[in-house]
Amino acid sequence: xQLQESGPGLVKPSETLSLTCTVSGGSIRSYYWSWSRQPPGxxxxxxxxxxxxxxxxxxxxxxxxxxxxxxTSKNHLSLNLTSVTAADTAIYYCARRRYSVSSPYYYYYMDxxxxxxxxxxxx
Amino acid sequence: xxxxxQSPATLSLSPGERATLSCRASQSVAGSSLSWYQxxxxxxPRLLIYGASTRATGIPARFSGSGSGTDFTLTxxxxxxxxxxxxxxxxxxxxxxTFGQGTKLEIK
Numbered sequence: 753x754q755l756q757e758s759g760p761g762l763v764k765p766s767e768t769l770s771l772t773c774t775v776s777g778g779s780i781r782s783y784y785w786s787w788s789r790q791p792p793g794x795x796x797x798x799x800x801x802x803x804x805x806x807x808x809x810x811x812x813x814x815x816x817x818x819x820x821x822x823x824t825s826k827n828h829l830s831l832n833l834t835s836v837t838a839a840d841t842a843i844y845y846c847a848r849r850r851y852s853v854s855s856p857y858y859y860y861y862m863d864x865x866x867x868x869x870x871x872x873x874x875x
Numbered sequence: 876x877x878x879x880x881q882s883p884a885t886l887s888l889s890p891g892e893r894a895t896l897s898c899r900a901s902q903s904v905a906g907s908s909l910s911w912y913q914x915x916x917x918x919x920p921r922l923l924i925y926g927a928s929t930r931a932t933g934i935p936a937r938f939s940g941s942g943s944g945t946d947f948t949l950t951x952x953x954x955x956x957x958x959x960x961x962x963x964x965x966x967x968x969x970x971x972x973t974f975g976q977g978t979k980l981e982i983k
Contacts, residue, residue, distance in 0.1 A: 786972075796920065796963055798972035809970050812876075845919050849967075852926060860967035861910040861925035863932075868919050 753778040755846050755866035763840075763873050769833040773846030773866060780804070780822055784849035785829045786862055787820060789842040797842075801849050802829060836873045843868040877902055877966050879975035887983040894951040896978045898964035903944045908967040911940055911949045914977075915960045923962075924949065954980075 759771035773785070786801035800810035802820045810818050819832040833840060847862040878901040888894055898909070909927045912920035922931040924940035927947055937952040951958055959982050964975040 788974075795976045796965075796974040798974065801972075811972075847919075852929070854926065857905070858908070859926035859929075860908045861922060861931075862912075862920075862965075863922045863925075865919035865921070 753848060753864050755848070755864060757844060757846055757866045757869035759844075759869055759871065761870055761872060763836055763871060764875050765837055765873055766835055769831070769836050769840060769871055769873075771831045771844055771846075771869060771871070772828050773830070774826075774828045775848075776827070780827045780829065781824055785820075785822070786847045786849045787829075787831045787844065788847065789840075789844045790868070791839075791842045796845075799831065799833075799844075838873050841871065841873045843870050876971055877904060877968060877973050879964050879966060879973055881962075881964060881975035881978045883978060884976070885979045885981060887981050888954055889983045890954050890956055892954050894949075894954055894958070894980060896949040896951075896962055896980070898942075898947040898949070898975050900945045900947070900966060904947075904966045904968050909940075909942070909947050910965045910967070911938075912963045912965060913958075913960050914963065920963065951980075956982075 754776045756774045763769045784801045787799040802808045817834045821830050845868045846866045848864040849862050851858045851860045880899045882897045911924040914920045928940045939950045941948050961977045961979050963977050
C-alpha cells in the first residue's frame with residue numbers, strides 16, 4: 753500500500769485548506785485512515801481519523817474546523833480545515849491506522865504513511 | 876489527554892553504541908497502544924514498534940521496545956549510520972492520539 757498526499761501548497765488566511773490522500777495498492781474500504789501534521793521544525797500533531805464506515809474522530813483542539821471524508825469511487829480520503837491561520841502552516845501527512853488484538857486489548861498503530869505535502873498559510 | 880514526554884531531547888552517540896530512548900506518559904496507556912516511529916529529514920514517519928514491544932514488518936532486530944503503564948523505552952542495540960534520525964513515541968488510547976515531542980539521535 754502507498755499513500756500520496758496532494759493539494760494546494762499555499763492557502764490564504766481565513767480560507768479553507770483542502771487536501772487529498774490517494775491510496776494505491778489497497779482498498780480504502782478497509783482499515784482506518786488518519787491525518788496528522790508537522791509545523792516547520794516541530795513535532796507531530798494528530799488531526800483525526802475516519803473508519804471505513806465513515807465514522808470519524810477528531811483532535812478536540814481542531815474539531816470545530818476539521819472534516820475528514822472518504823471517496824470510495826476514487827479510493828482516496830480528504831481533509832478540509834476551515835478558517836486557517838499561519839498556525840496551520842505545516843507538512844500534512846495521511847496514514848493508515850490499524851490494530852492488532854491481544855485479548856482483551858486492541859493495539860492501534862499507524863503502519864503506512866505518505867511522504868507529506870507542505871501547506872503554507874499566507875496572504 | 877495523555878501527554879507523552881520523551882527524554883533526552885537530543886542523544887549524541889557513535890555508530891556501534893547502544894541507544895536508549897525514554898517515553899513517559901502522564902497516565903497509564905492501557906493495553907499499551909504505544910508505538911515508536913522514526914523520521915528522517917524530508918520523509919514521513921516510519922513505524923518501528925507497536926503494542927510497546929512488537930517490531931513492525933521489516934524492522935531490524937536491533938530495534939526493541941519495552942515498558943508498560945506509563946514508562947516505555949526504545950532500545951537500539953548497536954547503532955548503524957542509517958539510524959541517526961528523530962524518534963517519536965505515540966499513544967492511541969481512549970479515542971485520542973498524541974505524540975511525544977521527539978528525541979533527536981545524532982552522530983557524536
